[in-house]
Amino acid sequence: MRIGELARRTGVSERSLRYYEQQRLLAADRTAGGHRDYPEHAVDRVIRIQELFAAGLHSRTIARLLPCMRDADGGPSEVATPQLVTDLVAERERIDRMITELTRSREVLDEVIEAARTPGD
Amino acid sequence: MRIGELARRTGVSERSLRYYEQQRLLAADRTAGGHRDYPEHAVDRVIRIQELFAAGLHSRTIARLLPCMRDADGGPSEVATPQLVTDLVAERERIDRMITELTRSREVLDEVIEAARTPGD
DNA sequence: GTAGAACCTGACATTGATGTCAAGTTCAAG
DNA sequence: CTTGAACTTGACATCAATGTCAGGTTCTAC
Numbered sequence: 283m284r285i286g287e288l289a290r291r292t293g294v295s296e297r298s299l300r301y302y303e304q305q306r307l308l309a310a311d312r313t314a315g316g317h318r319d320y321p322e323h324a325v326d327r328v329i330r331i332q333e334l335f336a337a338g339l340h341s342r343t344i345a346r347l348l349p350c351m352r353d354a355d356g357g358p359s360e361v362a363t364p365q366l367v368t369d370l371v372a373e374r375e376r377i378d379r380m381i382t383e384l385t386r387s388r389e390v391l392d393e394v395i396e397a398a399r400t401p402g403d
Numbered sequence: 404m405r406i407g408e409l410a411r412r413t414g415v416s417e418r419s420l421r422y423y424e425q426q427r428l429l430a431a432d433r434t435a436g437g438h439r440d441y442p443e444h445a446v447d448r449v450i451r452i453q454e455l456f457a458a459g460l461h462s463r464t465i466a467r468l469l470p471c472m473r474d475a476d477g478g479p480s481e482v483a484t485p486q487l488v489t490d491l492v493a494e495r496e497r498i499d500r501m502i503t504e505l506t507r508s509r510e511v512l513d514e515v516i517e518a519a520r521t522p523g524d
Numbered sequence: 525g526t527a528g529a530a531c532c533t534g535a536c537a538t539t540g541a542t543g544t545c546a547a548g549t550t551c552a553a554g
Numbered sequence: 555c556t557t558g559a560a561c562t563t564g565a566c567a568t569c570a571a572t573g574t575c576a577g578g579t580t581c582t583a584c
Contacts, residue, residue, distance in 0.1 A: 284551095286560065296561085297542060315550045317561055330511065335541075336501055337508035350515045362519040374512045377505050380457060384502050387458035390451065391495045394471045398483040405581095407530065417531085418572060436580045438531055461570075 285310075285318050292328040299328065305341040307331055307348060323355050337377050343369065406431075406439045413449040420449065426462040428452055428469060444476055458498050464490065 289296045302308040303318070308327060310318040330351070334344045347370065349360045362370065410417045423429040424439070429448060431439040451472070455465045468491065470481045483491065 284560075295542070297544085300563090301541070313550085313561095315561085316563095317550065333504040333508045334511070336504040339508070340540080347511075347515060350518070351511060352514065352518075359518070361522070362515050364519075367516055367519045370512050370516050374509060374516070377509050377512070381502060381505050381509075383454040383457040384498055384505070387454045387460070388495060388498050388502075390455070390468075390472060391491050391498070393473065394468060394483050395488055395491050395495070397471065397473075397480070398485075398488045401482070405530075416572070418574085421533090422571070434580080436531085437533095438580065456571080 283320050283322070283324070285320070288320050288324055288328065291325050292332070294328055294332060302328070302331060302341075306345050307341060323353070327353065327355060337373075338380065339373060343373065404441050404443070404445070406441070409441050409445055409449065412446050413453070415449055415453060423449070423452060423462075427466050428462060444474070448474065448476060458494075459501065460494060464494065 283291075285296050285299055288294075289299060299308065299318075303310055308320075308324065308331065310320050310324075313319055327348075330353070331344060331348075334347070335341075339347070346366050347362075349357075350362045350366070352359045404412075406417050406420055409415075410420060420429065420439075424431055429441075429445065429452065431441050431445070434440055448469075451474070452465060452469075455468070456462075460468070467487050468483075470478075471483045471487070473480045
């Protein structure tokens with residue numbers, strides 16, 4: 283599929299998809315004229331990439347991580363190097379802290395929203 | 404307490420604490436000479452602010468939200484305006500999506516880390 | 525009163541993914 | 555062929571919190 287359709291189906295801008303390619307996160311074939319041509323499973327991959335960005339990972343880390351993911355991309359997954367494992371464990375701890383903070387913030391929002399819904403309270 | 408101690412106790416840089424004040428997130432008394440003097444409950448407030456930043460809220464939104472939080476700051480909490488409630492509901496939805504993405508990313512990291520721990524697999 | 529730590533303001537830099545625009549090329553349908 | 559939509563590359567802008575540095579002032583302990 284072409285970049286426009288991929289963008290539409292993933293909700294990620296064409297700009298970002300080109301950036302992902304530049305960062306070696308997402309490969310694309312090319313038509314004879316140079317247009318990008320994505321395989322079907324690129325949709326899943328883009329969604330994963332977005333999730334990893336949302337989790338605060340940098341593109342360089344994602345680039346190292348992706349080859350180790352079991353995915354629908356067909357290719358056999360590599361095994362993470364010890365250095366990568368160390369880095370990923372640290373990222374996981376950071377994500378856990380982040381989830382805690384998000385959950386706490388959500389509770390704060392809940393309280394404020396609820397307090398405004400019950401004027402008599 | 405002074406800014407150095409507050410920074411130490413919250414893990415937030417002095418630079419950021421000054422920025423919070425500038426953004427009207429955190430008030431501070433001043434000594435005769437102009438040094439900031441924080442009350443004890445500033446520690447809690449700074450932690451809340453950090454959590455809200457981690458949740459992706461902007462300082463302007465946090466500034467509107469803080470007066471509505473029931474907190475140890477003694478002051479009576481205001482009631483959120485309808486506009487603020489609308490905004491906070493949207494933020495809450497965003498936070499929920501974010502938690503979902505973080506949780507999914509955590510699972511991906513788990514898989515890769517675990518796969519590297521069991522070489523025979 | 526003095527030394528040194530701690531603090532002040534102000535300015536400028538950084539980060540990294542993404543937005544946006546320009547000028548040109550390719551694709552697909554009639 | 556032609557036309558307009560979709561695509562290409564490249565460059566520059568943006569955002570918002572935080573880092574960093576300079577030059578000066580205040581505080582505290584002796």
